[in-house]
Each structure stands twice: as structure tokens, then as C-alpha cells.
Amino acid sequence: MKRISQREIANLLGVNVSTVSRALRGLEGVSSELRQQILALAKDKGYRPNPFAVSLRYDTTRTIGVVVPDISFNHFAHIVKRIEAEARKEGYMCIITDSDDKYETEKSCLELLINMHVEGVIICPSQETTDFAHIQRLRKINVPVVLFDRDADIDISSVVINDADSARQATKTLIDGGAKRIAFLGGPNRVKQTIERKHGYIEALRESNMPIIKELVKCNYISFNSGLSDTLELLDLPEPPDAIIATHGLLVGSAMRAIDSRGLRIPDDVALIGYMSDWVSDVMSPRMSFVKQNQREMGTKAFKLLFDQLNGDNCVQHVIVKARLELRDSTK
Secondary structure: OOOOOHHHHHHHHOOOHHHHHHHHOOOOOOOHHHHHHHHHHHHHOOOOOOHHHHHHHHOOOOEEEEEEOOOOOHHHHHHHHHHHHHHHHOOOEEEEEEOOOOHHHHHHHHHHHHHOOOOOEEEOOOOOOOOOHHHHHHHHOOOOEEEEOOOOOOOOEEEEEOHHHHHHHHHHHHHHOOOOOEEEEEOOOOOHHHHHHHHHHHHHHHHOOOOOOHHHEEEOOOOHHHHHHHHHHHHOOOOOOOEEEEOOHHHHHHHHHHHHHOOOOOOOOOEEEEEEOHHHHHHOOOOOEEEEOOHHHHHHHHHHHHHHHHOOOOOOOEEEEOOEEEOOOOOO
């Protein structure tokens, strides 16, 4: 059944729309008897106020936009879930869009959100993004914006984990476990997250007076197939790695598949540390040693930064959420 409008209620009772509006909002200027008639008819017909009409009238939508590279990926889903929960506490609704980790799709997502008059945007840039003009434009048109998970060298507030330090700790742990040839399996070098994690990896090698071997560093597109081919190339080297750091959950899965396909064992032949969620680690065999990223805190702080901007705080802030290393069965 079609939802009834204020105009239709007015027509049924033979009164002005403004009278119906005042009665429904509890304003003065309507007799007690007529108010009861309007309220009774509205209840009987299942009347609900139209939030979009209200937003157009008062130029406020109480919505924010969220752009993620892949909403089906567990890591991003947990962060978005927390953003949505925090937004709801403050009376905001989230419009979630998926860029498919592609630059052009990301631009389309932002254009869609702007056209829908969202009041702010929280975005994790795609791994293809090198030009951030479309994100910087948001600030120029007075739309608050916050980056999460992947930072960029632009004047925009952000929330990320301690990428360099977490990778340094992971590498140092592998070294302490006896690894001599540690490979780095990361995303594209254009992504700041990859740059930071690779920096931590190299820093740990230098601290331990170990050589930095270029052929053990693979920084390509983040996908299962790319990670699989990269890991197979590493394992086919004359001197293959005895340990691998995989900086994304997809790369962890592909590394495990490649190691198994060569008849090798984790961690006896190749130790492995990944970036992932604890429950994913627990369902793997062997259970994965991993860098635990606090998605809950990241989502909470991302919305907090945006909410502060919505309330007039235009100060650019870069928040670092501390990750920690959890050792399981994939390391010695």
C-alpha cells in the first residue's frame, strides 16, 4: 500500500497542508479536536515523515558517505561496522560504497555521495590512486573528509595503524626465530601503506646487520593471483626465502597456497607472518602468526575525526592506532 502523505491527509480532512504539518509536529495554531483527528488518521493510515523532504528543507541530510576498496573483505567490513555504529549514536546514517580498489570507480563513488548531499566522507583510497585531487576537492567544497587504513601525503585527516613499526617488529621476530632470508610480500609501491611497511622491514634487517636482497621484495597489485605468482617466484629462486611477511590478508592466503603447492611446510620450511584478523588466523592450518590491527578503534576514531569536523573543528589530525603482533603456529 502506498505511503500516505501530509497533503493526502489534508485532502481527506478538508484542511490546509500547513495545518496538518503543525499538528504532526506538535505546534500551536491547531484546535485540540482537529489535532486529534489528524493524529488518528495519520496513525490509521501508517503515516511516516519523509526524512529526505526534511533534509531538503533544512539543508541537512544527517548522512555520511563511506568509501571502501572491498566491503566483502573482513578487515574493511569490521571497520565499517564500527563507523556505522558510532555514526548511529550521533543520529547519522551511513551510505556505504565500494570502489573495487579502482581509481575511476573511487571517483564515481565520491561523485555519487556528493550528489546525495552527504555531510561528510570517510574513505580508504584504492591501491590504484596516485592523484588525490578528487579527495582534496571535498575540503574545497566544505565537505569534511577523513582517510582510514591507507594514508596519503595530502592535507587530510587520517587514521592508520603503526605500519612501519609493526612490520619492523614482525621482521625482527622472524630473525629471532632463526630466519636468514626473509621475503617481503606487499602491495604497490605507490601506496603509502606499502612504503611504510617496507621501511619497517628494511629497518629491522639493518638493525640485525642482515643484507637487503632486492629479489626477496615483491610489491605488486594486491590480489590472490598476484600474490600467488609472486610467492611462487620467490620459492623458485636458487636460494628461496625461509620466511615471508605478507602485508595483506589476500597475500597471506596466496602465500600459503604457493607454499603448499611446492610441498613445503609452514613453519618448518617457510615461516609466515601476515596482516589479518584473529578469527581468520584461528581457522587457518597452521594458525597464522599475524599483526593484529585494531579495526574497532580505527573505525571509532575515523568517525570521531569526521564528527569533530562536522562540528566546526577544521584542524588536520593524523591518528595512529597501535597494532600488536600475535604469535601462533606459522612461526618458529
